[in-house]
Each structure stands twice: as C-alpha cells, then as structure tokens.
Amino acid sequence: MRLTIRSCLTCFVIVGSLTLAACGDGIDDAAILAETQSTEVAEPMEDQHHPAVEARSAEAITEDVHSQLLTIDTHVDIPDDFATEAVDPGGNDRFQVDLAKMEEGNLSAVFFIVYVGQTERTEANYAEAVRKARNKFDAIHRMTEALYPDRIGLATSADDILRIRGEGKLVALIGVENGFAFGSDLSTVEEYFSRGMRYAGFAHMGHSNFADSSLAREDLGDVPEEHGGLSDLGKGLLKELNRLGVMADVSHASKAATLDIARLSTAPVIASHSGARAVYDHFRNLTDEELMAIKKTGGVVQIVGFDTYLAAPPEEKVAAKKALAERYNYSRATRASLSPETIAAYRADVKALDQQWPRAEVNTLADHIDYAVKLIGIDHVGISSDFDGGGGLTGWMDASQTPNVTQELILRGYSVGDIKKIWGENLLRVMRDVEAKAG
Numbered sequence: 282m283r284l285t286i287r288s289c290l291t292c293f294v295i296v297g298s299l300t301l302a303a304c305g306d307g308i309d310d311a312a313i314l315a316e317t318q319s320t321e322v323a324e325p326m327e328d329q330h331h332p333a334v335e336a337r338s339a340e341a342i343t344e345d346v347h348s349q350l351l352t353i354d355t356h357v358d359i360p361d362d363f364a365t366e367a368v369d370p371g372g373n374d375r376f377q378v379d380l381a382k383m384e385e386g387n388l389s390a391v392f393f394i395v396y397v398g399q400t401e402r403t404e405a406n407y408a409e410a411v412r413k414a415r416n417k418f419d420a421i422h423r424m425t426e427a428l429y430p431d432r433i434g435l436a437t438s439a440d441d442i443l444r445i446r447g448e449g450k451l452v453a454l455i456g457v458e459n460g461f462a463f464g465s466d467l468s469t470v471e472e473y474f475s476r477g478m479r480y481a482g483f484a485h486m487g488h489s490n491f492a493d494s495s496l497a498r499e500d501l502g503d504v505p506e507e508h509g510g511l512s513d514l515g516k517g518l519l520k521e522l523n524r525l526g527v528m529a530d531v532s533h534a535s536k537a538a539t540l541d542i543a544r545l546s547t548a549p550v551i552a553s554h555s556g557a558r559a560v561y562d563h564f565r566n567l568t569d570e571e572l573m574a575i576k577k578t579g580g581v582v583q584i585v586g587f588d589t590y591l592a593a594p595p596e597e598k599v600a601a602k603k604a605l606a607e608r609y610n611y612s613r614a615t616r617a618s619l620s621p622e623t624i625a626a627y628r629a630d631v632k633a634l635d636q637q638w639p640r641a642e643v644n645t646l647a648d649h650i651d652y653a654v655k656l657i658g659i660d661h662v663g664i665s666s667d668f669d670g671g672g673g674l675t676g677w678m679d680a681s682q683t684p685n686v687t688q689e690l691i692l693r694g695y696s697v698g699d700i701k702k703i704w705g706e707n708l709l710r711v712m713r714d715v716e717a718k719a720g
C-alpha cells in the first residue's frame with residue numbers, strides 16, 4: 282500500500298480535519314468536513330482502534346486534498362545519460378523520478394537540475410563543466426520535445442506552469458546547480474536562460490569563483506573562506522539573474538554568501554533544497570538569520586527531503602558507510618576515476634545500509650517545515666526532494682509516494698489553503714515576482 286498509516290490514526294484525522302474545517306478554505310474544506318463528519322458519526326472517539334475505518338479515512342482524506350494540489354518539487358537531479366536509451370524518463374526501475382511515478386503520485390512539476398560537480402578550477406575543467414551543463418540542457422529538452430511532448434512540457438514562466446498543467450500534462454522546469462556550470466565568466470548566462478534556466482545557485486560542495494560554499498573542500502585546496510561571501514563575479518551573476526528574471530538560489534552557499542545574495546538581490550530569492558539549522562545542525566541547513574533574510578526578500582525556503590540533512594543518522598550507520606567508502610576508495614575526490622561497475626556496487630551496498638538502518642521519516646521533514654513556518658510564516662516555505670541526488674525518506678522514497686507528504690501535513694493540522702501554499706503556490710508567487718522585476 283502506498284500510504285503509510287500510523288496506528289491510532291482516527292484521532293489524528295479528526296483533529297487534523299477539524300483544523301482544516303476551522304481554518305476555512307471554502308469548497309475544498311466543505312468536502313473534507315463531510316468526510317470527517319461521517320467518520321465521527323460512525324466511529325466515536327472511544328472506538329478509535331477500528332483498523333478498516335482508520336485506513337479508509339486516512340486514504341480518502343489524503344486523496345481528496347492531494348488530488349487537487351499543484352505540487353512543485355524544486356530539486357531533482359538527472360544523470361549524464363538522461364533521456365537516452367540507457368535512462369528512459371517515461372518510466373524506469375533505477376531512478377526515483379520518472380513520468381510514470383510523477384503521474385502516480387501527482388507530483389505535478391519538477392525542476393530538473395543542470396548540475397556540475399565542483400572540480401579543480403582549471404581552464405580545461407571550466408570548459409568541461411560547460412560541456413556537461415549543455416549536455417544536461419539537451420537531455421531535458423529531449424524529454425519534453427522529442428520523447429514525451431504529450432506527457433510533459435517545459436515551463437519557462439509561472440503562467441506556463443499553470444497552462445501546461447491545464448493541458449493535463451506534467452511540468453518540467455530547469456534549475457542550475459553550482460556557479461561552476463557557467464564556466465569562468467558570465468558569457469553562458471544568457472544562453473542558459475534562453476534554454477530554460479529559471480533558477481541558479483552559486484556554489485556546490487567546495488568554493489566556486491562566484492561564492493564560498495557551505496563546505497570548504499580541503500581536497501580541492503579550499504581555505505575556510507575564500508571570498509567572504511559573494512565574489513565580484515558572483516555579484517555580477519546575481520545582477521544578471523535579476524535582469525533576466527531568474528530566481529537566485531542560496532542552497533549550498535556559505536552563510537555569508539547567502540546573506541549577500543539576500544541583501545543584494547533586487548528580487549525575491551529561494552533556497553531550492555535546504556533544511557533548518559535550528560532543528561538539525563548540519564552545514565547544508567539554514568540558520569535563523571538566513572531564513573529571516575530570505576523571508577525579507579519575499580522569497581521561499583524549499584525544505585529538502587534529504588535524510589542526513591534532516592536528522593543525525595545512527596553512529597553505527599555512519600561507521601558502516603565510512604568503512605564502505607574506504608573499501609571502494611569512494612570519495613568526492615576519487616569518484617570520477619572509479620569505474621561505473623565499482624560505483625554501482627558501492628551504491629548497492631549503501632542501499633543495503635538503508636535496509637538495516639532506515640532513513641529518517643516524512644515526519645522529520647515536517648518537523649523542519651513546522652519550524653520554518655513558525656519562524657518565517659506560511660508564505661515562505663515549500664518542499665523539495667533532491668531525488669536522484671541523494672534525497673529520499675522512509676515514506677517518500679520516490680515520486681509515486683508524494684501523497685505521504687501531504688498526509689503528514691494534514692496530520693499536523695495545516696489547512697488545505699496552507700498545504701496549497703507549501704506545495705506550490707509560494708514558489709509560483711516568487712517566480713512571478715522575479716519575472717515582474719526583470720529587465
């Protein structure tokens with residue numbers, strides 16, 4: 282069964298749904314209330330352990346809500362051979378996101394990522410980074426134009442998202458991860474924009490020429506702080522993004538760089554895939570100061586379903602993973618030199634660790650969402666998965682399981698209106714604002 286049903290759920294459903302009704306969201310809530318009333322009448326509180334009623338209620342309520350949502354996931358990675366014979370985006374067994382899984386789980390819109398990993402900053406590596414980025418743009422266009430134009434369309438504006446959705450299709454968008462993907466200057470920015478880039482980040486794991494990263498890479502010769510935030514080139518990139526109407530993304534940037542981006546941007550900014558540092562102290566998560574700075578721009582923080590960013594894994598799991606990495610000689614520095622067979626074997630063994638020590642659950646994601654909503658408000662929080670880039674939680678391991686996230690939000694008492702904002706309307710608003718401020 283797709284949905285994860287907790288024990289003693291009737292109680293939660295009634296509480297959650299009454300909150301939905303009380304928050305008042307017009308016609309949608311009326312339908313939910315009708316559902317709840319029948320539950321309440323049929324199952325008084327003292328008889329709350331009837332398993333059949335519990336399961337039916339949870340599924341029905343979740344489906345009612347989830348089926349009407351525009352769900353936007355702002356971070357899904359793709360492999361270099363995406364949309365070739367090797368990786369069919371229409372449906373496959375290897376990846377967490379494909380069109381069949383998006384359709385099954387009503388994941389309406391996905392930012393597919395043009396990601397280039399940070400390597401040593403040499404002229405040859407800059408040229409290679411641009412080649413790799415262009416290859417990923419090609420792949421996404423192949424999916425939407427040549428392979429599956431009847432199932433998914435490429436959106437380059439907020440209006441496009443709604444139009445394509447209105448045609449009954451899935452929506453693809455494009456984000457660029459790591460300033461390194463632009464090469465050594467700004468000459469590729471307009472080209473990437475013309476090919477559909479609608480958000481861009483400044484760094485990844487390791488400093489770039491554009492910004493300091495939240496992780497300095499000793500293996501690449503990084504000092505703790507290289508630019509002290511954004512470099513002059515990074516400021517130039519931000520100006521270009523603002524001019525073109527592309528959302529600036531702070532995820533992976535250092536705290537100083539994040540605060541620079543928020544302070545200097547003339548349009549709202551986003552964090553495309555990050556968590557809240559106050560909930561779990563991980564370098565990839567945002568401090569309260571950063572969250573507040575993003576809110577001040579009118580932007581949105583897309584809380585990410587990435588296990589190790591959201592909660593501390595068991596020590597035994599960390600030790601076992603470290604031992605595996607040593608056995609395969611697998612690290613960020615060595616990865617590129619390993620054979621595909623070695624990488625596949627390493628990944629299979631890592632997957633086995635997830636069986637032994639399961640990943641964090643969807644409710645941990647909701648803990649970060651709750652915290653961010655309390656701190657910066659319901660209008661500034663969204664969701665991302667980082668699927669096929671390390672993301673995935675117990676209960677949300679691929680796009681087909683997306684209703685489980687909605688169920689958790691219902692259980693936490695969010696109104697339908699709130700859930701709509703978190704799942705897509707906030708991002709849509711930011712995208713529209715950024716477009717309006719372009720030029």
Ligand SMILES: [Zn+2]
Pocket residue numbers: 458533554670
């Ligand atoms: Zn990332």
